[in-house]
Amino acid sequence: xxxxxxxxxxxxxxxxxxxxxxxxxxxxxxxxxxxxxxxxxxxxxxxxxxxxxxxxxxxxxxxxxxxxxxxxxxxxxxxxxxxxxxxxxxxxxxxxxxxxxxxxxxxxxxxxxxxxxxxxxxxxxxxxxxxxxxxxxxxxxxxxxxxxxxxxxxxxxxxxxxxxxxxxxxxxxxxxxxxxxxxxxxxxxxxxxxxxxxxxxxxxxxxx
Ligand SMILES: C[S@@+](CC[C@H](N)C(=O)[O-])C[C@H]1O[C@@H](n2cnc3c(N)ncnc32)[C@H](O)[C@@H]1O
Numbered sequence: 001x002x003x004x005x006x007x008x009x010x011x012x013x014x015x016x017x018x019x020x021x022x023x024x025x026x027x028x029x030x031x032x033x034x035x036x037x038x039x040x041x042x043x044x045x046x047x048x049x050x051x052x053x054x055x056x057x058x059x060x061x062x063x064x065x066x067x068x069x070x071x072x073x074x075x076x077x078x079x080x081x082x083x084x085x086x087x088x089x090x091x092x093x094x095x096x097x098x099x100x101x102x103x104x105x106x107x108x109x110x111x112x113x114x115x116x117x118x119x120x121x122x123x124x125x126x127x128x129x130x131x132x133x134x135x136x137x138x139x140x141x142x143x144x145x146x147x148x149x150x151x152x153x154x155x156x157x158x159x160x161x162x163x164x165x166x167x168x169x170x171x172x173x174x175x176x177x178x179x180x181x182x183x184x185x186x187x188x189x190x191x192x193x194x195x196x197x198x199x200x201x202x203x204x205x206x207x208x
Contacts, residue, residue, distance in 0.1 A: 002060040002089065004051055004082065005069030009035030016044045023047060025054060050078075051085035059091050065098035068200075071163040074142065076174070083178035090207040096180060097204045102187065103165035105199030108133055108143050125152025134160075141165035168194055168201055180205040 003012040006024030008031050016022045023045040026032050032048050035041060047053050063086045073079045086096055101107055110116055117130040128150040135144040147159040166174075168185050175182055183204040187197025194201060 002054070002058075002063040002086070004063060004065050004086065005067075005072070006035060006046075007031045007067070009038055009041060009046075011064065011066045012044060013038055013040060016040065023054075023058070023060070025049065025051070027053075051082040054085060054089055058089050059094075060089055061091050061094045063090060063094070063096045065096075068100055068163070070098055070100050071165065072161075074162060074164045080174055080177060083174055083180060087178045087180050087207055092207055095183075095204060095206045096175075097202075099189075099200045099202045100171065101163075101165055102194065102199055102201045103141055103167055104195060107199040108136070108145075108165070111143075111145055113148075122152070127151050141167075171201065171203060175203070175205050179207065181208050 001015060001020050001022045003015065003022055003024045006012045006026045007028070009024055012022055012024040012035065017040065021044075024032070024035060025047045026035075027048065027050045029048050032046055036046055070079055070082075073082060083096075090096065111131040111133040113130045113132055116132075117128065120127045120129055130148050132146045132148065133143060134146060136142075141164050142162060143165065144162045145160065147161065149157045151157070172182055172185070183206055184191075185194050186192055186202040187194040188200055189202055190197070192198075
């Protein structure tokens, strides 16, 4: 299995422990290092880079991009390349699954300090965390935000990022251009109809 955008290996390791041969790929070297430092990480393969770093000749029966990886790929041309590389490395009948927040779900409207604030219990004490949207480009689905955290000792950490929200129609069109056939688009992980789930688009597709 290919875990593209594996990050710190959260899903990669779980899948490997379930008995699956898995390759984790991620362009963020420090995330990959954190993955490789985890127990049992030596049992799987890790590649630093994006989809273009997958060596020629590699074949997978399944590929995943879990936890909104595609939203971090802002440029459509780059996402098209990722889908095309996945299609290239899938065996005939092989499957791709990914999730992406649904722009119709309007979940980002809750990304204010008041609505997103939560207290998280950590070994060192209680940490306060919240998101704040700073700019929304509705036409292109681009959302800039701050991720704020105030630790138990009062230390403040502010990260920022940009995500792209793509509609179901947009994703279907990009998958089709990559030669992949959509099996299902759900609104959540329990197979809910799109628009009636958790504000996500959960997509499965296959290579014919
Ligand atoms: C929200 S994390 C999800 C990590 C992991 N899939 C999980 O379920 O925990 C998104 C990941 O996508 C990665 N990413 C960003 N751009 C990417 C690209 N072009 N190709 C592959 N991964 C990318 C980031 O480095 C980050 O680790």
